[in-house]
Amino acid sequence: MLQILINGLILGSAYALIALGLTMVFGIMRVVNFAHGQMYMLGGFAVYYLYGQFGVPFWLALLLAGLTLGLIGVLFNRYLFQPVLANSKREESSMLMAVGTALLLENVALSLFGEKQRGVPALVDGVLVLNDGDAYLPYSNLAVALISIAFISALLLFVQYTKPGRALRAVAQDKEAAQLQGVNVKVITTLGFSIGAALAGIAGGLLVTLYGVNSGIGTNISTKAFIMIMIGGAGVSSGAIVGGFALGMAEAVGYDLLPSSMTYLLIFVAMIVFLIFKPNGLFGKPWG
Amino acid sequence: MQPGQRRDSFAILLILGVLLVLPLGIGQSRYMMSVLMNCAGMAVIASGVWLTFCIGRINICQAGFALIGGYVTAILIAKAGLSFWLALPLSCAAAALCGALIGSVILKLKGIYFSMLTICLTEAIRLAFLNGGSLTQGAKGITGLPQQFAGDSALPLYYLGIALLAVALGVVWRVHYSRLGGIFRAMRLNEDLAESFGVNVWRYRIMAFAIACALGGLGGSYFAVFTQSIYPQSFTVEHSIYYMLFCFLGGLEYVSGAMIGAFALTILFELLQDFQQYQSLIYGVLMIVVMLTLPNGLMALRGFSFAWPQRKGAAE
Numbered sequence: 311m312l313q314i315l316i317n318g319l320i321l322g323s324a325y326a327l328i329a330l331g332l333t334m335v336f337g338i339m340r341v342v343n344f345a346h347g348q349m350y351m352l353g354g355f356a357v358y359y360l361y362g363q364f365g366v367p368f369w370l371a372l373l374l375a376g377l378t379l380g381l382i383g384v385l386f387n388r389y390l391f392q393p394v395l396a397n398s399k400r401e402e403s404s405m406l407m408a409v410g411t412a413l414l415l416e417n418v419a420l421s422l423f424g425e426k427q428r429g430v431p432a433l434v435d436g437v438l439v440l441n442d443g444d445a446y447l448p449y450s451n452l453a454v455a456l457i458s459i460a461f462i463s464a465l466l467l468f469v470q471y472t473k474p475g476r477a478l479r480a481v482a483q484d485k486e487a488a489q490l491q492g493v494n495v496k497v498i499t500t501l502g503f504s505i506g507a508a509l510a511g512i513a514g515g516l517l518v519t520l521y522g523v524n525s526g527i528g529t530n531i532s533t534k535a536f537i538m539i540m541i542g543g544a545g546v547s548s549g550a551i552v553g554g555f556a557l558g559m560a561e562a563v564g565y566d567l568l569p570s571s572m573t574y575l576l577i578f579v580a581m582i583v584f585l586i587f588k589p590n591g592l593f594g595k596p597w598g
Numbered sequence: 599m600q601p602g603q604r605r606d607s608f609a610i611l612l613i614l615g616v617l618l619v620l621p622l623g624i625g626q627s628r629y630m631m632s633v634l635m636n637c638a639g640m641a642v643i644a645s646g647v648w649l650t651f652c653i654g655r656i657n658i659c660q661a662g663f664a665l666i667g668g669y670v671t672a673i674l675i676a677k678a679g680l681s682f683w684l685a686l687p688l689s690c691a692a693a694a695l696c697g698a699l700i701g702s703v704i705l706k707l708k709g710i711y712f713s714m715l716t717i718c719l720t721e722a723i724r725l726a727f728l729n730g731g732s733l734t735q736g737a738k739g740i741t742g743l744p745q746q747f748a749g750d751s752a753l754p755l756y757y758l759g760i761a762l763l764a765v766a767l768g769v770v771w772r773v774h775y776s777r778l779g780g781i782f783r784a785m786r787l788n789e790d791l792a793e794s795f796g797v798n799v800w801r802y803r804i805m806a807f808a809i810a811c812a813l814g815g816l817g818g819s820y821f822a823v824f825t826q827s828i829y830p831q832s833f834t835v836e837h838s839i840y841y842m843l844f845c846f847l848g849g850l851e852y853v854s855g856a857m858i859g860a861f862a863l864t865i866l867f868e869l870l871q872d873f874q875q876y877q878s879l880i881y882g883v884l885m886i887v888v889m890l891t892l893p894n895g896l897m898a899l900r901g902f903s904f905a906w907p908q909r910k911g912a913a914e
Contacts, residue, residue, distance in 0.1 A: 342710045394889050402656050405713060406846055407889045409839050413882030421879065529835055533721055536714040544711065571725050578722035585715065586703050 313445040314562050320447075322558025323455040324517050327462055328531065329538035329550035331509030337482040337545035338502035341391060344408040346510050347531030348415035349379050353511030354523030355423055362430035368519075372457075375515035376508040383507025386411055387500045412528065419525040429522035454516050461512060465505070466547065478502050482545065537581055543594020552592060602851065603775060609854040610767055613861065617760050621753060631752040632824075637864045638759035639820045642766040644841040644856035646813035649770055651850050652779070653806045654786030655705070659716035660814045660841050661833035662723035667693045667815025668822035668832060669727055672740040675823075677733070682746045686819050693815020694808045701807035705800075708789075720835045728830045739829020746823050755824060762820055763857065766813050771853050773809065782806060836878070843885050847892075 328350060335343045343349075353375040360371035394407045432450040439446060469475040477498045480488035489495050514523065514531075538557050542549025557577070564573030585591075617634065624630050643664050650657035670689035674680040680688075704715055727734045734740065747754040773779055781802055784792040793799045822828040841856075844863060848855030863884075867877055 336710070340710070342714060390886060390890070402651070402846075403889055405656060405710065406842065406885060409842070410882050410885030410889060413836075413839070413878055413885060415882075417876070417879035417882055421876070533718055533835075536718060540711065540714060569729075571728050575722060575725040575729060578718050578725070581718065582700075582703065582715070582722075585707065585711075589707055589711070 312441060314566050315559075316440075316445055316447050317565075318559035318562035319555070320451045320455045320558070321561055322555035323458045323462075324513060324554075325534065325538060325558045326551045326554030327458040327509060327513040327516070328535050329542070329554045330462060330465060330547060331506040331513070332535045333539045333542070333545055333547060333550040334478075334509070335503055335506035336539065337547075338478060338499055339391065339395070339404075341395070341404045341408060342536070342544075343503075343506060344405070344532055345386075345412035345415050345528075346506070346535050347533070348412050348419070348528035349382070349507050349510035350514035350517075350531045351419060351523060351525060351528045352382070352415065353379055353514030354518035354527075355419065355428070355514075355525075356511065357515035357518050358428045358430055358523060362428070368433060372512060372515045376512040379511030380504040380508035383504035384500055386507070387503040391503070392496070392499075412532070416525065416528050419528075423525050425525060427522050427524045428518075430519055433519050450519060454520055458513065458516055461509070462551065465509070469547070474498065474501060478505075537577065540581065540585065540591055543591030545595070546591075546593045549591055549593040606852045606854050607771075609852070609858065610771070613854070613857060614760065614764055614767075617763075621756065628752055631756050633865065633868050635752070635756055635759045635824055637861045638763045639817050639824065640841070640844065640864060641857040641860040642762050642820065643814050643817035644844040644860050645766045645770050645853075646810035646817075647838075647841045648845045648848075648850070648853070648856040649773065649806055649810045649813070651845055652774065652782045652786060653803055654789070655708075655803075655807075656713040656842065657716055657807075657810060658713055658835070658838045658842065659719040659723070660810070661835065661838040662720040663693045663697060663811040663814030664818030664821070664837070665723055665727060665828070665830070665833045666696055666811075667818030668828040669730075669734060669740070669818075670815070671819040671822045672743055672828045673733065675743055676740055682823060686816070686823075689819040690812050690816045693818070694812035697811025697814075698804050698808040701804045701811070702800075705803045705807055717835055717838070720833075720838050724830045724834065734830075737830060739827060739832070741827040741829070743822065743826040743828075745826065759820060759824070762816060766816065767853060767857065769809065769813070770856075773806075774853050778802075778805075840881065843881060843888070847884075847888055 328346070331349075332343060332346045335341060335346075356375035356378055357368075357371045360366040360374055361368050366374070390407055390411060391404060394403050397403075432448070433453045434449040436449045437446050438449060438452065469478055477488065477493045478501065480491065480493055481495055481498050481502070485495055488498075517523075534557060538553035539545075539550055540553070541556050542551070542553030560577055560580075561573065564570075564576065568576070617638070620634070621631070643660055646663070647657050647660045650660075667689040670692045671682070671685045674685040674688060675682060700719065704712065704719070707715055728736060730736070773782070781792070781797055784795070784797065785799055785802060789799055818828075818833065821832065825832075840863075844859030845856045846859070847862065848857065848859030852858075863881075867874065867880075870880075873880065
């Protein structure tokens with residue numbers, strides 16, 4: 311029982327990081343970044359090559375992964391999403407654009423990195439034995455959880471207390487009002503998109519130390535991220551965090567009792583039932 | 599008839615006509631036939647996605663309903679020993695029923711929530727069949743379905759495909775260019791307003807979604823017979839996304855859009871055999887390019903200029 315709780319919390323903290331990036335992009339641009347999972351995958355590969363192959367220190371590799379993805383985010387936003395958002399008559403357009411970028415990233419990764427599952431050495435060795443062998447907590451898992459919690463807190467503080475952070479919240483609340491107040495909406499939107507992308511990259515870079523990475527995991531991760539933000543309510547940070555932990559716990563319990571594909575089937579069914587009663591998630595605002 | 603409608607009917611009749619006489623021209627090359635059958639099946643499924651676009655919902659679970667149709671056909675033929683001619687309408691009905699049931703729950707979600715949920719639904723349906731025990735035979739799927747038409751010729755199966763395509767287009771045409779189509783358009787533009795004019799939005803939404811799912815089931819059933827097998831990987835999220843791309847490429851304003859997109863892309867890739875391994879990559883790039891340059895699809899090409907869209911400014 312303790313073991314399940316620990317597994318759930320560790321998974322949940324990493325998942326919360328993934329969901330936070332997705333929800334941020336959604337909150338600011340009203341675009342669901344379907345390529346979020348693919349960005350996660352690229353982050354994983356960046357850390358695999360930098361830290362696993364070239365021996366760059368892990369913290370540097372992780373930051374570089376975040377930076378690379380942030381840059382990709384800026385380019386995507388500037389050259390793909392902004393034009394479509396400015397021109398499209400139907401809201402479907404930006405979504406299809408996002409799906410296109412997801413296909414693109416996945417297949418570029420497939421041709422560049424191949425299909426093989428890659429892993430890197432663990433961050434720290436050793437296992438913490440709790441409660442006389444009742445539960446095991448490898449230090450590497452603990453490290454991943456702590457680092458992702460650190461990133462989550464840093465982001466929340468940034469959004470809450472800095473000037474660009476306040477601008478981000480303003481744009482999320484009301485684009486036109488923010489513009490009238492002198493916020494450069496274009497720059498802030500780009501910033502938000504790139505932070506979202508960077509978070510995906512960092513989450514990928516962190517989790518590659520535990521689960522490894524392969525070019526095909528993108529859709530899987532995106533699907534999980536969708537579940538998390540639908541549970542919590544799209545566009546709300548607290549919702550993303552709660553959703554992340556909820557999914558982490560559900561997975562930990564499910565994997566303990568059932569085969570993994572059955573677990574996900576039940577999670578999907580539970581989510582659909584949940585959305586009948588709370589169509590906007592736990593904290594979401596009513597939005598079309 | 600409106601000019602757009604005339605163009606639409608012209609495109610449909612032209613393609614169907616060409617398909618009807620084509621076997622005379624190309625001889626009965628099995629390869630060509632199978633490419634065209636593939637196109638026809640995809641077009642049937644994609645026209646369902648097109649119909650859900652009409653009510654302003656982005657449907658990414660069409661592959662799931664195609665899977666339902668395929669499995670129902672396979673189970674009815676292989677396990678229950680029914681004839682194909684009974685299994686085909688039954689699987690169509692089963693997909694419609696599932697669609698109506700699931701739709702009555704999820705259709706109150708809008709926009710992006712709906713799309714995210716439908717992606718999850720594709721996965722959920724796939725997992726359900728994967729865990730179906732001895733009925734669906736897990737990851738192996740149901741293979742070795744008997745060939746439906748005696749003899750070596752692919753012609754009967756080919757004409758079946760064309761007939762199904764004609765039925766699908768007929769249904770969508772009937773819906774789109776009637777009072778019902780007007781209601782759907784009103785619902786897409788403003789659901790609340792439509793409701794305030796006395797439209798029973800709930801009922802029409804489910805109706806549209808059930809028809810769409812029925813078309814998915816029909817196509818899936820056809821594919822199961824055509825490939826003589828069905829397994830959970832037959833239709834995945836990726837396929838759902840392709841169907842969406844077909845609709846967008848062909849044009850969302852024209853009934854023929856889904857069909858034109860499906861035929862154009864599938865045939866294009868058969869011609870570019872050497873690039874088969876990059877198919878998804880090219881789809882991805884194409885999707886981005888289409889979104890940037892052809893927001894109204896191929897069918898609108900002559901009516902609208904083939905120019906980069908005008909910038910309206912950043913305001914929404």
